[in-house]
Amino acid sequence: MRIPCLRCFVAALAVVATTATVPGVIAAAHAQHSSPQRSKVVIQVSDGEQAKWNLALNNAKNIQTDLGAANVDIEIVVYGAGGIGMLKFDSPVGNRVGEAIASGVKILACETTMRGQSLARGDMLKDIGYVGSGVVELMSKQQQGWAYIRP
Numbered sequence: 001m002r003i004p005c006l007r008c009f010v011a012a013l014a015v016v017a018t019t020a021t022v023p024g025v026i027a028a029a030h031a032q033h034s035s036p037q038r039s040k041v042v043i044q045v046s047d048g049e050q051a052k053w054n055l056a057l058n059n060a061k062n063i064q065t066d067l068g069a070a071n072v073d074i075e076i077v078v079y080g081a082g083g084i085g086m087l088k089f090d091s092p093v094g095n096r097v098g099e100a101i102a103s104g105v106k107i108l109a110c111e112t113t114m115r116g117q118s119l120a121r122g123d124m125l126k127d128i129g130y131v132g133s134g135v136v137e138l139m140s141k142q143q144q145g146w147a148y149i150r151p
Contacts, residue, residue, distance in 0.1 A: 109130050
């Protein structure tokens with residue numbers, strides 16, 4: 001049996017590799033390596049202190065700045081009598097909440113707490129979202145692998 005020259009062997013290997021490659025597989029592999037996985041973080045706010053709110057909103061803004069707003073999903077889940085009060089239409093942090101929403105942060109009010117405080121959606125800041133239960137939302141997000149922050 002005769003052993004082919006090294007140059008012939010390399011040329012034959014190149015032909016096999018080129019013809020055996022499926023363009024879709026290459027594109028999928030490239031897409032996997034070129035697009036980073038989105039980060040996901042849920043922030044709990046259940047306090048009515050303006051300083052706590054500013055800290056939570058600063059955390060969200062800093063995360064977006066460091067990771068890029070397009071690379072991260074951020075939810076601020078609000079419940080408890082103090083926390084939910086800061087989402088009322090006359091909130092002292094209302095402008096900052098609006099800026100966070102405009103930047104892509106989801107601000108979610110707990111409807112259970114709202115019912116307990118006799119608050120309706122009309123009493124709240126515009127453009128916020130709602131969840132049935134703030135604590136259940138936090139549990140669900142953590143079970144889905146979201147990072148959890150409580151400033």
